[in-house]
Amino acid sequence: MKKIASLLLAATLLVTFSCNNSADESGKSADVKKGITEKPFGSFEGTPVTEYTLTNANGMQVGIINYGGAITKILTKDKDGKFxxxxxxxxxxxxxTQKGNPFFGALIGRYGNRIAKGHFTLNDTTYTLAPYNNGQSLHGGLKGYDKVLWKVEKQAGDSSLKLTYFSKDGEEGFPGNLSVEVIYTLTADNALKIDYAATTDKATPVNLTNHAYFNLSAGKDSTILDHELMLKADKYTEVDxxxxxxxxxxxxxxxxxxxxxxxxxxxxxxxxKGGYDHNWVLNKNANTLESIATLYHPASGRFMEVFTTEPGIQFYSGNFLDGTLTNTKNGQKYVQHAALCLETQHFPDSPNQPTFPSTILKPGEKYTHTSVYKFSVK
Structure with missing residues (x-):
């Protein structure tokens, strides 16, 4: 009898530990398992949209949809162990898909950030883009990579998704057929790793990034003004x-x-003036993956470290959020400065700025870019 009782107790403890090692979006315990799950997320242009949820052994979760390759959620623990x-x-x-969606969580391309007056010259040919943002091109155009459906493949193992998109020559005014690949990986040590790659058949500017909006309070604070930010950068790109x-x-x-x-x-x-929406010039070696930024929310204890191979990072303090977006999570009002973006990138308007690091990808070359957002508490 004692042996049976001991086995029952051990089984109970095992179940309890297993359940307490994960959580749902409200922070309560939930029976989630390491791996990738799928659920319907509506449809776009007659094609189903699917949300893929990556879960690691610690219970951390990352949601990604095939529309815009957008990150829909990142569930991570605070200092009290609540998700x-x-x-x-x-x-x-x-x-x-609502008008005015400010690129929440989306993959951005063909060129992240701005290109002056919506045009650039390459190999003696001038290319015209949609000048819809105060007369400037922004984030790839009217229908950038944030507004298209990506093909999704689960990768070997249980923590990675590969997204691919074929951008045709002339799409949004850019030259060359561009084959794009993005791999999202949720690591065992609570990091979201994003690997970008692209090839082209004609010289073209390429600057890919992700546009996630972070608030480490998980909605408890209406703004990010109390978050503490560090950027490993002595200089920034002055703007007009x-x-x-x-x-x-x-x-x-x-x-x-x-x-x-x-x-x-x-x-x-x-x-x-207007808040932060600038590119910082990172103190780092070219093309090497280095820690370049940290973000800390003292009340929750959540700490995020950013690594990248890129030469710059755009820090945007959510200046244009105004509480009017609909269909938000739990009906939240996303007010001004409700979140911030840390977009790893090449510099804005590089195709028109010969002194900036080049963003031109040529046939036979391969564009690569890796960034990591690692979460912990302190």
Whole structure:
């Protein structure tokens, strides 16, 4: 009898541990298993949209849909062991397709960020893009990679998805047939790794990134102004009134742009006209994966570290959010500064800025870019 009782007790403890090692979106315990699950997320242009959820052994979850390759959720623990969703998003595809969706969680291309006046010249040919953002091209055009359906393949193992998209020559004005591949991997140590790759049959500018909006409070704080940010960057790209680089790279020291030591985002934001929406020039070796930024929310204890191979990062403080978006998660009002973006990238307007690192991909070459968002507590 004692042996049977011991076995029953052991089994009970095993079940209890297993259940407590994971959670649902509200932070409560849930019976989730390591691996990839799928569920319907509506449809787009007559094609089903699917949400794929990656779950690791720690119970951390990342949701991704084939529309725009968008990240729909990132569930990670706070200092008390409770799970919360640390990215903004929607409860259905209707939210993602609404007019004015500010690229929540989406893959961005063919060229992330702005190109001045919607045109550039390459090999003596001038290419015209849609100048819809204050007369500038932004994030790939009217229908960039954030508004298309990606093909999705589960990778070997239980933690990776490969997304592919074929961008035809002339799409949104860009030259060359571009084959794009993005692999999302949820690692055992609670990091979301994003590997980008692309090839072309004609010279073309390429600048891919992800546009996730982070709020490490998991919705408990209405803004990110109390978050503490560090950027490993001594310089940034100065911009004009429509956020196009002037070509100058001012030093951040002694200015509101200085995040070389972690500080609260709200500390100096009032001194930056319109809020932060700038590219920082990272202190790092070219093409090497290095830690370049940290984000900390003291109340929850959540800590995020960003790694990238790219030369720049766009820090955007959610300046244009105004509480009017619909179909948001749990009906939340996403007000100004409700979240922030840390978009790893090449510099804005590089096709028109010969002193910036080149973004031109040529036939026979391969574009690659790796970024990692790693989560922990302190």
């Amino acid at each position: 919360g969703d640390v990215v903004l998003g929607y409860d259905s595809i209707t939210g993602f 009134s429509v956020l196009i680089p002037t070509g100058k790279l001012p030093d951040v020291k002694g200015t509101p742009m200085d995040f070389t030591t972690a500080k609260k985002i709200g500390k100096d934001i009032g001194a930056v």
